Amino acid sequence: MRRFVLILLLLLIVPIAVSAGKYWLGDRSVDWQSADRSSAGLLPLAAQHPDALVRVFAARTVRWRGIFAVHSWIVVKPANASRxxxxxxxxxxxxIRVNGFVADGRWFGDEPQLIAAADGEAAAVMIPKIEAAVKGYRLAAYGDYRAWPGPNSNTFVAAVLAAVPELRTTLPPTAIGKDYPWDNDWIAWTPSGTGVRATLGGYLGLTLGWIEGLELNxxxxxxxxxxxxxxxxxPGLGRIGVSAA
Incomplete structure (x- = not known):
């Protein structure tokens, strides 16, 4: 048991220490007020892309919080839409902010990572479900946001992804808050619908699914x-291996 606890502590502490080192060496320690929030060029011009489109992006959060976590968001475009x-x-x-930032904009200097993509008819079917999930999200009142353990940006995106399991994706391990029980269910299906998650208020949890893999929170x-x-x-470093996108 002591050996197991020691290994667990090393798996928690060492990756976060490495991520912290990258931050303090200047990798992400930028002034948030002057940080670049322009397009990262990950999306085609909407007017030149007639097909429906769905994208999920994530980027490191602002300042020291980027050591631990990413901020995620969703972008949609119905067929023939101009934006x-x-x-x-x-x-x-x-x-909930709608078009508060550039669709594929850098998140205070950090370039977004593509988490999931759908185009054409598949995206067209998903978009009404995504819009309904956004509109019906129950944690949308002033003061509902809480950075840790949630509900935060990743909690919101995880809840919306649950409405479109056919997207077959999962947020990265650095998406702190994704395991917060937005539906008040401590035991529930994973957002992809391919497994089960159990969580104690986002503080402790276990996820097992074909899309999500095995995760200990x-x-x-x-x-x-x-x-x-x-x-x-x-933790801190995220996913190491084949891309999930």
């Missing part, structure tokens, strides 16, 4: 393994 619609959940104002820090698209999942 993208971006959905975020933030700590200021009304939590300890105070928001996730350790896990993905067999479907081989990778290990570590």
């Amino acid at each position: 993208y619609t971006r959905y975020d959940y933030t700590a200021w104002g009304a939590p 300890v105070l928001g820090a996730v350790i896990g393994v993905d067999l479907r698209r081989p990778a290990i999942k570590l």
Whole structure:
């Protein structure tokens, strides 16, 4: 038992220490007020892309919190629409923000990572479900946002993804808050619908699913393994292996 506890502590502490080192060496320690929030060029011009489109992005959060976590968001565009619609959940104002930022914009200097994508008819079927999930999200009142253990931006995106399990995706292990029980169910299906998650208010949890893999959540820090698209999942450092997208 002592050996198991020691290994668990090392898997929690060492990756976070490495991520902290990258931050303090200047990798992500930028001034948030002057940080770049322009397009990262990950999306085509909407007017030149007639097909329906769905994208899920994530990028490191602002300042020191980026050591531990990413901020995630969803972008949709119905067929023949002239612009993208971006959905975020933030700590200021009304939590759900629509088009508050550039659709594929850098998140205060950090370039977004593509988490999931759908195009054409598949995306067209998903978009009404996504819009309904955003509209019906129950934690949308002023003051509902809580950075840790949730509900935060990743809780919101995980809840919306649960409405479109056909997207067959999961948020990265650094998406702290994704395991917060937005539906008040401590035991429930995973957002992909391919497994089960159990959580104690987001502080402690276990997830097992074909898309999600095996994940242990300890105070928001996730350790896990993905067999479907081989990778290990570590706190701070995220996914190491084959991309999940």
